[in-house]
Amino acid sequence: MREFMQNIEKDFEKSPIVDFKWHAIEMGLAIIQRCAFGKHEPLGENQYLKTVFKVFDFEEVCGSWLDSFFAATHDFVKFTHYLYIGTFLTNSTLDERDKERIEGKNINRQPDFLDYLRDSEVDPAEIMDKQKSTLDTKVQKNLTREELQAQCIMFLIAGSDTTANATQYCLYELAKHPEEQEKVFEEIELNINGEEEITYTTMQSMRQLDWFIKETLRHHPLVQTTNGIARRAMENTTIGNGIRVDKNVCVAPNILSIHFDKTLWGEDADEFHPDRFSPEESEGRHPMAWLPFGAGPRICVGMRFAMQEVKMALIYVLMKYKLEMAPEFQLNSFGLVIIKPDSLKLQLVERK
Numbered sequence: 001m002r003e004f005m006q007n008i009e010k011d012f013e014k015s016p017i018v019d020f021k022w023h024a025i026e027m028g029l030a031i032i033q034r035c036a037f038g039k040h041e042p043l044g045e046n047q048y049l050k051t052v053f054k055v056f057d058f059e060e061v062c063g064s065w066l067d068s069f070f071a072a073t074h075d076f077v078k079f080t081h082y083l084y085i086g087t088f089l090t091n092s093t094l095d096e097r098d099k100e101r102i103e104g105k106n107i108n109r110q111p112d113f114l115d116y117l118r119d120s121e122v123d124p125a126e127i128m129d130k131q132k133s134t135l136d137t138k139v140q141k142n143l144t145r146e147e148l149q150a151q152c153i154m155f156l157i158a159g160s161d162t163t164a165n166a167t168q169y170c171l172y173e174l175a176k177h178p179e180e181q182e183k184v185f186e187e188i189e190l191n192i193n194g195e196e197e198i199t200y201t202t203m204q205s206m207r208q209l210d211w212f213i214k215e216t217l218r219h220h221p222l223v224q225t226t227n228g229i230a231r232r233a234m235e236n237t238t239i240g241n242g243i244r245v246d247k248n249v250c251v252a253p254n255i256l257s258i259h260f261d262k263t264l265w266g267e268d269a270d271e272f273h274p275d276r277f278s279p280e281e282s283e284g285r286h287p288m289a290w291l292p293f294g295a296g297p298r299i300c301v302g303m304r305f306a307m308q309e310v311k312m313a314l315i316y317v318l319m320k321y322k323l324e325m326a327p328e329f330q331l332n333s334f335g336l337v338i339i340k341p342d343s344l345k346l347q348l349v350e351r352k
């Protein structure tokens, strides 16, 4: 976070209007890279990851890598390179960790996701043997090396762009709603004392900040589209007012419509009102009215992690700057699987 702020400060020295887009992307990428790959590189210095990350900006050929697979091969080739690099990175990190364990190095290093995942690693032969002997068809809780790699790549794909974009939308809404920005800032001032380390517990107590992020994600659910959180019916069933869904049919909620549905959110559904997430105003609301992270057993596993990351970024920015809308800036969002701003220029005023 300090590096993220240093880069913003460098831009601010040149101009009070700062584009946050790449700063947020670098931050999201660096955090996941550290947690899922154990790679600690300075922000923005991992050039090849940055290049492949652009694949998700879908600037070329057509809408998405999946569409491209059918329409043209260009993006798809880039995407497979991305997976290849992801596999290479994970492999090299896993090898380093193996060495670490054997040689007893880095024992005092801070543990990360990779350490926890490695604790569940087993030899695939062991799983096969167990399954053969007990005829156990339950899913094993252990991971083979291949599964471990796949999890790391999944974290990188699902956990970097998403948080970066959520952070950008929050910064935009803070600038757009100065009165809400003031409420969040007052809460920060009340809870954080200058140089102090920002802890998980401190962030937990900051309710206004939490409601602010939730309201932003209601207005800007990053995953809005059918392929984002679709589900396949495992058997013939009937949902809602007698709608029949046959086995194997995919059903996807229209998240944007749900997030602005007046029957769920009240007459002020179109307004930006973070306090609607307060316990008093949330009472009796349908549990699936708010879906930026999906729902049910396959809800986003990184939800809490992402919320902490966004909170931390907002705290750091707000402690240093007041955010204002930059003249003539217009927010444009694009993307198919993940909706994102194409740039985010904000005017900064340094706080005393």
Ligand code: HEM
Binding pocket: 154, 155, 158, 159, 160, 162, 163, 166, 222, 223, 228, 229, 230, 291, 292, 293, 294, 295, 296, 297, 298, 299, 300, 301, 302, 303, 305, 306, 307
């Ligand atoms: C603001 C940030 C984020 C948003 C809006 C978001 C959104 C989502 C959504 C909508 C889903 C699909 C859930 C469903 O089908 O019900 C999902 C799944 C997933 N997310 Fe996130 N996510 C975010 C951050 C993260 C982070 C930081 C990580 C990793 C640390 C992560 C890892 C995953 C994984 C692994 C899945 C697949 C879960 C499964 O299929 O069981 N996400 N996310």
